[in-house]
Amino acid sequence: MTKHNGSKPEVQERIGVYVCHCGTNIAGTVDVAQVAQWAASRLKERGVVIARDYKFMCSSLGQELIEKDIKEQKLTRVVVAACSPHLHERTFRTACARAGLNPFLCEMVSIREQVSWVHTNKEAATIKAQAAVSGGVERVIHHEPLEPMTVPINPATLVVGGGIAGIQAALEIADAGYHVYMVEREPSIGGHMAQFDKTFPTLDCAACILTPKMVDVGGHPNVTLLTWSEVEKVEGYVGSFNVTIRNKARHVKTDLCTGCGICQEKCPKKVVDEVYEAGLGYRKAIYTPFPQAVPKFPVMDVDNCIYFEKGTCKACEKFCPTNAIDFTQQDEVINIEVGNIILATGYDIFDARRVSHYGYGRLANVFTSLEMERLTNAAGPTNGQIVLRDGKTTPKAVGIIHCVGSRDRNFNNHCSVICCMQSLKFAHMVHERTGAIVYNFYIDMRTPFKDYDEFYQRVLEEGTLFVRGKVAEVTDAARLPGEEGKLIVQVEDTLAGKQRRIPVDMVILSVGLEPRKDSSETAKLFGISCSANGWFIEKHPKLDPVATMTEGIYIAGCAQGPKDIPASVSQGAAAAARVLGKIQQKEMALEPIRASVIEEKCSGCRICNDLCPFNAISFHEDTMVSEVNAALCQGCGTCVAACPAGAIYGTGFNNEQVLAQIEGLLLLNIGEEAVPA
Amino acid sequence: MTTDTFEPTIIGFTCNWCSYRAADLAGTARLKYPPNIRLIRLMCSGRLDPTFVFKALSSGADGVMITGCHPGECHYLEQNYKALRRFHLIRRTLKGFGVEPERVKLVWASAAEGAKFASETASFIEEIRSLGPLNWGKSGGGRPTTEDGDSPSSVLRPQSETEEVPA
Numbered sequence A: 001m002t003k004h005n006g007s008k009p010e011v012q013e014r015i016g017v018y019v020c021h022c023g024t025n026i027a028g029t030v031d032v033a034q035v036a037q038w039a040a041s042r043l044k045e046r047g048v049v050i051a052r053d054y055k056f057m058c059s060s061l062g063q064e065l066i067e068k069d070i071k072e073q074k075l076t077r078v079v080v081a082a083c084s085p086h087l088h089e090r091t092f093r094t095a096c097a098r099a100g101l102n103p104f105l106c107e108m109v110s111i112r113e114q115v116s117w118v119h120t121n122k123e124a125a126t127i128k129a130q131a132a133v134s135g136g137v138e139r140v141i142h143h144e145p146l147e148p149m150t151v152p153i154n155p156a157t158l159v160v161g162g163g164i165a166g167i168q169a170a171l172e173i174a175d176a177g178y179h180v181y182m183v184e185r186e187p188s189i190g191g192h193m194a195q196f197d198k199t200f201p202t203l204d205c206a207a208c209i210l211t212p213k214m215v216d217v218g219g220h221p222n223v224t225l226l227t228w229s230e231v232e233k234v235e236g237y238v239g240s241f242n243v244t245i246r247n248k249a250r251h252v253k254t255d256l257c258t259g260c261g262i263c264q265e266k267c268p269k270k271v272v273d274e275v276y277e278a279g280l281g282y283r284k285a286i287y288t289p290f291p292q293a294v295p296k297f298p299v300m301d302v303d304n305c306i307y308f309e310k311g312t313c314k315a316c317e318k319f320c321p322t323n324a325i326d327f328t329q330q331d332e333v334i335n336i337e338v339g340n341i342i343l344a345t346g347y348d349i350f351d352a353r354r355v356s357h358y359g360y361g362r363l364a365n366v367f368t369s370l371e372m373e374r375l376t377n378a379a380g381p382t383n384g385q386i387v388l389r390d391g392k393t394t395p396k397a398v399g400i401i402h403c404v405g406s407r408d409r410n411f412n413n414h415c416s417v418i419c420c421m422q423s424l425k426f427a428h429m430v431h432e433r434t435g436a437i438v439y440n441f442y443i444d445m446r447t448p449f450k451d452y453d454e455f456y457q458r459v460l461e462e463g464t465l466f467v468r469g470k471v472a473e474v475t476d477a478a479r480l481p482g483e484e485g486k487l488i489v490q491v492e493d494t495l496a497g498k499q500r501r502i503p504v505d506m507v508i509l510s511v512g513l514e515p516r517k518d519s520s521e522t523a524k525l526f527g528i529s530c531s532a533n534g535w536f537i538e539k540h541p542k543l544d545p546v547a548t549m550t551e552g553i554y555i556a557g558c559a560q561g562p563k564d565i566p567a568s569v570s571q572g573a574a575a576a577a578r579v580l581g582k583i584q585q586k587e588m589a590l591e592p593i594r595a596s597v598i599e600e601k602c603s604g605c606r607i608c609n610d611l612c613p614f615n616a617i618s619f620h621e622d623t624m625v626s627e628v629n630a631a632l633c634q635g636c637g638t639c640v641a642a643c644p645a646g647a648i649y650g651t652g653f654n655n656e657q658v659l660a661q662i663e664g665l666l667l668l669n670i671g672e673e674a675v676p677a
Numbered sequence B: 001m002t003t004d005t006f007e008p009t010i011i012g013f014t015c016n017w018c019s020y021r022a023a024d025l026a027g028t029a030r031l032k033y034p035p036n037i038r039l040i041r042l043m044c045s046g047r048l049d050p051t052f053v054f055k056a057l058s059s060g061a062d063g064v065m066i067t068g069c070h071p072g073e074c075h076y077l078e079q080n081y082k083a084l085r086r087f088h089l090i091r092r093t094l095k096g097f098g099v100e101p102e103r104v105k106l107v108w109a110s111a112a113e114g115a116k117f118a119s120e121t122a123s124f125i126e127e128i129r130s131l132g133p134l135n136w137g138k139s140g141g142g143r144p145t146t147e148d149g150d151s152p153s154s155v156l157r158p159q160s161e162t163e164e165v166p167a
């Protein structure tokens, strides 16, 4: 079954085909030499003048091979059959450009990710690779020389999320002399780190290292800090994003407020602080989450404010020395223009209630790790006293359970990276502050980074008892002498090979890190992707961990995956470096994949007008034709496919190219033509 | 070609942002599926001109798999909803031509769903294998031919084959 009807016009192009072995990655499953020979003979009439196979096409020698052929063989088109174009399209396009061939006259077909790595039968894989080459050859015949579009890069940057990762990113860019807008949804920046007492493995005080950075952000001449704010809409593309931000009403005039805190003192309404104090402490209805908050201005929680509920009170207003309270304040919607965006929205902690057999929420003295951070914090609800839920009793025995909600098929498969270290940190602090016996229940001890294992050794030497095994249950049902009034940790000690019941006064659940509950909405808002569970997906897991598939959008910190503070800071700085690189370039080349209306063909039906989500298509009443604004068009091609008159041309993905590729791909079937005709 | 040795050929349309990357991920993860599918990359499933599907089927493909980002996750916001509408239209049209509509399948696969891409591909190949080779008009009104000007391509593909598109 040969699908060519034979009446095809003769091809004028001189095409070179290059088949990569990728070591044995491709050559192990595809007969690459055969593919090249086949292309040279079978596709000769389709314009192929040379076809080669080579060990590593992407190596400098491989690229030189192509460049030499372009010059000597006067090639007008190039097809490279190798890995995914997402990896090396640019490499080969650049090689073509060096040899004087327009880079868009080069087409890559994937025979690694889509052939050799997914198939096992060598014969069938070889045929599929041939078909792919044939598809590429047919397509490339219809390629046209294109010039990339250049767009200017607005030097201002938006950083979303004011945790340590976002703070680092913002400071790097602001210090380099460029403007940063930082949007934080809470009343203060600081993120999770602001809740901690000490940070592993050095045990330096979190506030001592974090607050100076927060103050730097707050006072930096190049930073516009928008807390109590959320991004509502993102339009545009790399270089010129237009972002709509809602600045929620604080009910405090920030130009008058001095941050004296009298309003919080006088406010009669106490509210359990579920966010900053993790439910262990109180705040007022008008509050700053903590004394070192940046900015220093409080926010009014209208859901709890007595005035908003009953119409009377206004204690804050009465006592405010600068008349800064404003009950009528409305949300403000702001529009900003930025060239690049960094998302550093962090993580949520795993809800310990989901592991019901550990009793959190039911057994008073089961705590989460985040509660423990507040309990150990000198500025926390107990001034750093480690006590039971009654607020006074010091525990004599404490059990710390690792991996709660992590590495567990029922909840999250991932390792949360920081829980072992955080559990060791608590073991040390409980030991130091209470002298209690501490048991750590772990599955595997994971302490891989700098000075981490040393910290583990230290905690071992301090006398913490380590029990290897997954805890089956935490219960208050006493069965044996000595268990009365205690929490009993039921565990299989896998090293001793026996079941144990260990009575303790307090249990700490080292809960895992999870993606933000709204991370998929955030991803959608910014046009990036997130994994099935919700971590933002980086452009390349090893080689490009802070960029995303969307040009101009970068990610940093725990929003990308669980990590510790040093790694969050590194990513914040890395994302900033990438943005600074873009800013320095001043302009950027974009793929010229755009739609355009062929005026003579447009019937003026306007079907396309409403199809474009970027409002790139407008209708000219005078000439009665539609027009695509190339600066707004993102090149999806939907209008191209929809125009009933065929009046819209899709540069880079035009009908000829796709239809020709279909024919090329179907040139041969499995079981036919395995050998050159 | 008899049914017991029948190896279907399937054309798969992928979008640049999700499903093509899912196919890449299936490769990176070394997942296996049968070699009967050949992929074409479009920028978005919204680019899928129904003509492409008819062209594939009339050029020898036994089935067409249309893939894209999950609803609400299209890189271009909402264009996969347009692909969804066209998918239904394509199925209806095929039925009118006497071709089993099941020969065209729609799969949403995010960039993270390499496994889904591989398993959906494998099961579609088996579905087409059990349908047998595409035989235009076998189950109804005869195969439209190019000669009588009634072919799916000339009816539904005016812009691409009968008209010149300037370079």
Ligand SMILES: Cc1cc2nc3c(=O)[nH]c(=O)nc-3n(C[C@H](O)[C@H](O)[C@H](O)COP(=O)(O)OP(=O)(O)OC[C@H]3O[C@@H](n4cnc5c(N)ncnc54)[C@H](O)[C@@H]3O)c2cc1C
Pocket (backbone or CB within 6 Å): A160, A161, A162, A163, A164, A165, A166, A183, A184, A185, A186, A189, A190, A191, A192, A193, A196, A198, A199, A200, A201, A229, A230, A231, A344, A345, A346, A347, A349, A369, A370, A373, A418, A422, A425, A516, A522, A556, A557, A558, A559, A563, A564, A565, A566, A568
């Ligand atoms: C109990 C516990 C103890 C830990 N102890 C240590 C330790 O001792 N040492 C260590 O190295 N690591 C420790 N970690 C890990 C550490 O918390 C993280 O590595 C670090 O805080 C990550 O910073 P981040 O900026 O990525 O995220 P976050 O700290 O989560 O900051 C994200 C910020 O973004 C804001 N935000 C979120 N979504 C939006 C949105 N849509 N719009 C605007 N703003 C938004 C949030 O309000 C928040 O301020 C610990 C973690 C836990 C749970």
Ligand code: SF4
Pocket (backbone or CB within 6 Å): A597, A601, A602, A603, A604, A605, A606, A607, A608, A609, A625, A626, A642, A643, A644, A645, A646, A647, A648
């Ligand atoms: S759909 Fe085509 S014919 Fe109709 S207005 Fe748009 S470009 Fe013109």
Ligand code: SF4
Pocket (backbone or CB within 6 Å): A594, A595, A611, A612, A613, A614, A615, A616, A617, A628, A632, A633, A634, A635, A636, A637, A638, A639, A640
């Ligand atoms: S290709 Fe058409 S629909 Fe898509 S972004 Fe461009 S103008 Fe809009």
Ligand code: FES
Pocket (backbone or CB within 6 Å): B015, B016, B017, B018, B019, B043, B044, B045, B046, B067, B068, B069, B073, B074, B075, B076, B079, B080
């Ligand atoms: S980009 Fe994947 S469906 Fe639109």
